Amino acid sequence: MTMAADNRPANAVPRTANRDPYTPQTLLEVAVEVFNERGYDGTSMEHLSRAAGISKSSIYHHVRSKEELLRRAVSHALDGLFAVLDEPAARHGRAVDRLEHVTRRTTLTLIERLPYVTLLLRVRGNTGTERWALERRREFDHRVAELLRQAVSEGDLRADVDVRLATRLLFGMINSIAEWYRPGRGDAASAQEITEAVVTTAFGGLRLRQ
Amino acid sequence: MTMAADNRPANAVPRTANRDPYTPQTLLEVAVEVFNERGYDGTSMEHLSRAAGISKSSIYHHVRSKEELLRRAVSHALDGLFAVLDEPAARHGRAVDRLEHVTRRTTLTLIERLPYVTLLLRVRGNTGTERWALERRREFDHRVAELLRQAVSEGDLRADVDVRLATRLLFGMINSIAEWYRPGRGDAASAQEITEAVVTTAFGGLRLRQ
Numbered sequence: 001m002t003m004a005a006d007n008r009p010a011n012a013v014p015r016t017a018n019r020d021p022y023t024p025q026t027l028l029e030v031a032v033e034v035f036n037e038r039g040y041d042g043t044s045m046e047h048l049s050r051a052a053g054i055s056k057s058s059i060y061h062h063v064r065s066k067e068e069l070l071r072r073a074v075s076h077a078l079d080g081l082f083a084v085l086d087e088p089a090a091r092h093g094r095a096v097d098r099l100e101h102v103t104r105r106t107t108l109t110l111i112e113r114l115p116y117v118t119l120l121l122r123v124r125g126n127t128g129t130e131r132w133a134l135e136r137r138r139e140f141d142h143r144v145a146e147l148l149r150q151a152v153s154e155g156d157l158r159a160d161v162d163v164r165l166a167t168r169l170l171f172g173m174i175n176s177i178a179e180w181y182r183p184g185r186g187d188a189a190s191a192q193e194i195t196e197a198v199v200t201t202a203f204g205g206l207r208l209r210q
Numbered sequence: 211m212t213m214a215a216d217n218r219p220a221n222a223v224p225r226t227a228n229r230d231p232y233t234p235q236t237l238l239e240v241a242v243e244v245f246n247e248r249g250y251d252g253t254s255m256e257h258l259s260r261a262a263g264i265s266k267s268s269i270y271h272h273v274r275s276k277e278e279l280l281r282r283a284v285s286h287a288l289d290g291l292f293a294v295l296d297e298p299a300a301r302h303g304r305a306v307d308r309l310e311h312v313t314r315r316t317t318l319t320l321i322e323r324l325p326y327v328t329l330l331l332r333v334r335g336n337t338g339t340e341r342w343a344l345e346r347r348r349e350f351d352h353r354v355a356e357l358l359r360q361a362v363s364e365g366d367l368r369a370d371v372d373v374r375l376a377t378r379l380l381f382g383m384i385n386s387i388a389e390w391y392r393p394g395r396g397d398a399a400s401a402q403e404i405t406e407a408v409v410t411t412a413f414g415g416l417r418l419r420q
Contacts, residue, residue: 042252096417148416158410158418165399165407166416168390169383176382189375197375200368205415206358206376207306208368 020058024072027052027062031069032115040070040119041126067129074123074133077116080109081140096156099147100199106144107174107198111181111191118178141167170202230268234282237262237272241279242325250280250329251336277339284333284343287326290319291350306366309357310409316354317384317408321391321401328388351377380412 022030034043034051045066049056063069084090089101110117120137123130145167151157157166177198182188189197232240244253244261255276259266273279294300294315300308320327330347333340355377361367367376387408392398399407 039249156418157416158414161407161410161416162399162403165404166411168386169407169411170416172386172389173379173383176378176386179382180378189372193372194375197371197379200371201376201379201412201415203415203417204368205411205413205417206367206371206380207413207415208366209419 020054020061022052022054022058022062024062027059028069028072028076029115031066032073032119035070035073035119036115036122039122040066040130041124067127070119070127071129071132073116074120074129077113077120078133078136078140080113081106081117082136084109085140085143094156095147095150095154099144099151099157100203102144102147103170103174103202104195104199107177107195108191110174110177111183111194114178114181114183121175121178141171144170173202174198230264230271232262232264232268232272234272237269238279238282238286239325241276242283242329245280245283245329246325246332249332250276250340251334277337280329280337281339281342283326284330284339287323287330288343288346288350290323291316291327292346294319295350295353304366305357305360305364309354309361309367310413312354312357313380313384313412314405314409317387317405318401320384320387321393321404324388324391324393331385331388351381354380383412384408 030052031048034047038047043066045056045059048059048066048069052059063072084102084105087101087105090098090105092098120133123133123137125131125134145163148157148167148170149163152159152163177194181194183191240262241253241258244257248257253276255266255269258276258279259269262269273282294312297311297315299311300315302308330343333343333347335341335344355373358367358377358380359373362369362373387404391404393401
């Protein structure tokens with residue numbers, strides 16, 4: 001979890017079955033942590049109840065179902081990502097600059113909403129909510145691919161790498177951050193360093209320009 | 211599975227509990243497919259028995275345990291990857307050229323051994339075999355990071371991206387292929403196209419050099 005300790009009621013209030021210290025938001029944080037650890041399919045309401053330290057009926061006081069928790073969690077990730085596409089710098093200017101802006105802000109959003117985007121990236125498609133999330137992800141990818149295509153046609157990006165392949169490799173690089181980045185670990189790079197490394201590597205390449 | 215249909219005995223011989231058409235290798239192929247679909251933790255010997263269409267005792271005729279199947283599978287992936295580091299072009303010459311060779315051959319190996327490397331990349335660390343596989347993966351990453359470090363010090367790679375970060379982003383790009391590449395699908399790029407796209411993007415960058 002990326003949340004500060006003081007946002008976690010479970011740290012402040014002893015977890016007992018008699019007391020429900022949660023808001024919908026803080027319960028969601030716990031659920032996302034459990035989903036990422038056990039997998040969504042492998043998580044039962046019983047697991048959530050144990051992790052939160054409150055009864056199942058207390059959880060049902062906040063949400064109708066496990067799937068509703070998933071929907072809220074992946075919505076938080078998707079809202080952050082789609083908001084990037086609406087930023088002025090993503091909408092005006094040369095396509096290559098808009099693409100670079102989207103790459104930078106997508107990477108920062110992934111890091112800021114790390115557990116939520118991690119969950120989104122692991123969605124499999126077994127439920128309606130998961131299929132909806134996969135569809136939204138595809139839509140996001142298409143919009144970025146379209147920017148890439150435009151930047152190639154404006155002569156700013158190389159034409160010798162297929163646009164679909166380039167989009168996949170770019171997201172491969174960005175999304176891999178969810179697999180290895182653990183904020184707060186001593187040796188961890190900052191969000192800013194990681195973001196600049198992604199932009200520099202993807203657009204400039206590792207090889208030194210002579 | 212990347213195997214041709216005629217390598218799959220189950221397609222040639224009706225699957226019945228009375229007949230065991232498997233060699234250790236073809237049984238391994240089935241097991242890897244099931245592990246990738248259900249997750250290693252989520253797969254029981256019962257699942258393997260049903261997928262292979264032979265009894266559990268027939269499976270135990272080939273292997274001692276589920277973990278032995280995992281060990282054989284991830285070994286096949288790791289052997290292929292480590293063999294790349296022993297190739298002459300990975301051992302002699304300027305570090306940047308060795309790194310480019312390793313990048314190209316690692317990508318091709320991932321594609322050639324797709325189900326095996328996919329399984330390796332999903333290993334979690336719950337068993338001794340998994341922890342061993344994770345340790346070997348780290349060793350491979352360290353050797354590539356070392357090459358990258360050398361190429362920076364020889365003045366061929368940019369020094370403004372941290373070596374550990376650059377290694378992670380490079381592998382992020384390569385390993386993502388396991389998530390989206392489905393060989394044989396009509397729109398799929400060839401292994402060669404994907405490999406060249408990885409090398410071009412990672413070393414040259416997407417931005418056109420003026």
